[in-house]
Amino acid sequence: MDDNIQKLESTLVENMDTARSEDSVLDAVGLHIQENLDDELVKEALKTGVDLRQYSKQIESELLQVENASIQDYIKESQNIASLHNQITACDSILERMEQMLSGFQSDLSSISDEIQTLQGQSIAMNIKLKNRQSVRGELSQFVHEIVVPESMISTILETAVTERQFLEQLHELNHKINFVKEQSFHDSKSALDVRDILEKLKIKAIAKIREFLLQKIYQFRKPMTNYQVPQNAMLKFRFFYEFLLANERHVAKEVRDEYVETMSKIYYSYFRSYWNRIMKLQFEDVADKDDLMGIEDTAKRSIFSSRPQLKNRSTIFSLGNRGNILTTDLEAGIIVPHAAQKSDTKYPYEGLFRSLHYALLDNCCREYLFLTDFFMVATAAAHDLFYMVLGKALGMFLKELESYIGECYDSIAIFLSIHVVYRYQVIMHKRGVPALDRYWETVHDILWPRFEYIMQLNIQSIKETDPSRLCSVDARPHHITRRYAEFSAAIVGLNESFPSERVNRLLALLQGEVENFVLRMAAEFPQRREQLVFLINNYDMMLGVIMERTTDDSKESESFKELLNARTAEFVDETLAPHFGGMMTFVKECEGLMERGQADRLRKDEKRVTTITRSFNRDWKKAIDDLNQEVMTSFTNFRNGTSILQAALTQLIQYYHRYQKILSLSTYKSLPIRNELINIHHIMVEVKKHKPNF
Secondary structure, three states: OHHHHHHHHHHHHHHHHHHHHHHHHHHHHHHHHHHHOOOHHHHHHHHHOOOHHHHHHHHHHHHHHHHHHHHHHHHHOHHHHHHHHHHHHHHHHHHHHHHHHHHHHHHHHHHHHHHHHHHHHHHHHHHHHHHHHHHHHHHHHHHHHHHOOOHHHHHHHHHOOOOOHHHHHHHHHHHHHHHHHHHHHOOOOHHHHHHHHHHHHHHHHHHHHHHHHHHHHHHHOOOOOOOOHHHHHHHHHOHHHHHHHHHHOHHHHHHHHHHHHHHHHHHHHHHHHHHHHHHHHHEOOOOOOOOOOOOOOOOOOOOOOOOOOOOOOOHHHHOOHHHHHHHOOOOOOOOOOHHHHHHOOOOEOHHHHHHHHHHHHHHHHHHHHHHHHHHOOOOHHHHHHHHHHHHHHHHHHHHHHHHHHHOOOOOHHHHHHHHHHHHHHHHHHHHOOOOOOHHHHHHHHHHHHHHHHHHHHHHHHHHHOOOHHHOOOOOOOOOHHHHHHHHHHHHHHHHHOOOOOHHHHHHHHHHHHHHHHHHHHHHOOOOOHHHHHHHHHHHHHHHHHHHHHHOOOOOHHHHHHHHHHHHHHHHHHHHHHHHHHHHHHHHHHHHHHHHHOOOHHHHHHHHHHHHHHHHHHHHHHHHHHHHHHHHHHHHOOOHHHHHHHHHHHHHHHHHHHHHHHHHHOOOOOOOOHHHHHOOOHHHHHHHHHOOOOOO
8 A cells, every 4th residue: 555655656746747847848949949940850840831730739638638647547546645644644743753752862962971071070180189199199208218217227327337338328328318308408398307316316427437447547558568559449449438528527528638638748758758869879870070071081171189980981971872761661661679779789870760760750649649539529620739738748859859969960861861751751641641740740841951951051162162282182083072972962863853842953053063163173183184174074974874873864963964074075085086186187177167268279288288197197097096995995984984985086087087088089189199098988997896895
């Protein structure tokens, strides 16, 4: 039944829709008739003569029939339609009840949502309260933990020895509680008042035990033969003790520090005073004095009434030898042990004693400075002040003794070595991170440098005032004064290369100038120029050899003496060749001068001279070369230098002979018969090669 009603309804709806659509079609037809008149089908209908009115009535009749049939169908289905209407009405009532029910559900859900929001707000509030209570609980628990003094702390502080680990741990805790209670006291905390008394008593007890322990450690330094590094290391293990005293009882901390400073100051002073006195007895007995200067003659400086023995080895005053080892291999060697050295009867130069003293000072000062900064917790200026409170007295003693000795010292190399020891020790201390002795090193330099310059000036003045005529003997060999200078200059220049000093360069330049003047004055004592040149070359060669052996090749001194040696060698070569080949050499020079001035025609007047020169050369040249060899090799103390000078002379001879042959090949002399008697230059070169050295 329900299906029939639904079908009927759908049929009615379709018919109604069809009717509405037909009306709209007719309207559309009316509107577009004019537009469709041009259509081909319309034109064809009009041509065939169809009666549109009759055709329209036919269509209307058919539509009416369809409409009546449709109405009959509706009448037949009227019961179904009525039933459908009743069912629709029943459905409307059911839907209305359902709508009311859903509205009730919606209102219930709204109230539930409000309740959920209320519960959520309550939950957030409860969560905040929980967090606040947990935070308060944590802080309160921490507060209680930090302010409460447990029994274990009391018993440990009162009964346990300070060297035990438990005591140190509880002391840290006690210090923390004391600081916490002080902080809470500023906030007027009532609970802080409850534990203040017991903390104060524990603090007093801990301070008393710590004070006694530290003072006992300090008193251990005073025992004879004590290695003070042992108690120092013990104190470093308990460095927190002093920190506790400094934080809680400053006057006790000051008492401990003052006791340590006073004790260690006396110990260091006593140790270094004793070491200084004992080690200075190990110095060589023969030391330089005011008469041991570079320009003073050995025999002239002693009177017949002098009881002082001459130095066993005066050369060590002006030469370095192995003394320079204290700046290299021996710089950080162990210090000299006085009783061991006395037992083996070992003696040392002053710079060796200076090195040992100051290496002991350096080692102790580094260790002491690091201990002070670590244990007493000081730095920068405060560390320097505390360091000088401990070691100031010993350093003052060092400076006083050093000034006293240096004021009477005339060993310039020892002083210069000491200066460079200070340079290197200062670098070592900076590498160790200990700048505490910088002021002391500067003071030592202020003592050493003026004395070194003073002794240098004395040596310069002694050479300047040396009168060659008063010297005992003068010969062509290198003079002992120039040898002293060479050894001394090489030593100073070599040492000065590592830490260059302009003041040293100025002094060396002055000394070199005076030595050059002295050599010239000494050379003037020889009557013949050849002897003068031999003396000059021997001295220049010796000084150059010594300086180049000990220093770099490009030093100012070596370059200067090279120039002087080359100049005097060239002059000596000409002076040596002149007795044997002077005629030829003079002729060559005169002819070359005339040719340069364009006066070659004046050479014709010398034809007889050419004949004489050529025949004299042919007759004597071999003997002359042998004589040259004998003269040169016996004139110079340095065989290598003599050989090189001989080679220079023979080379010069070959060059003169080549120039002589070139002059004779000119048109002026080309027709001379004597040209046929000229010796072939290759024969001369073969003879010269016989005198060539094998090294």
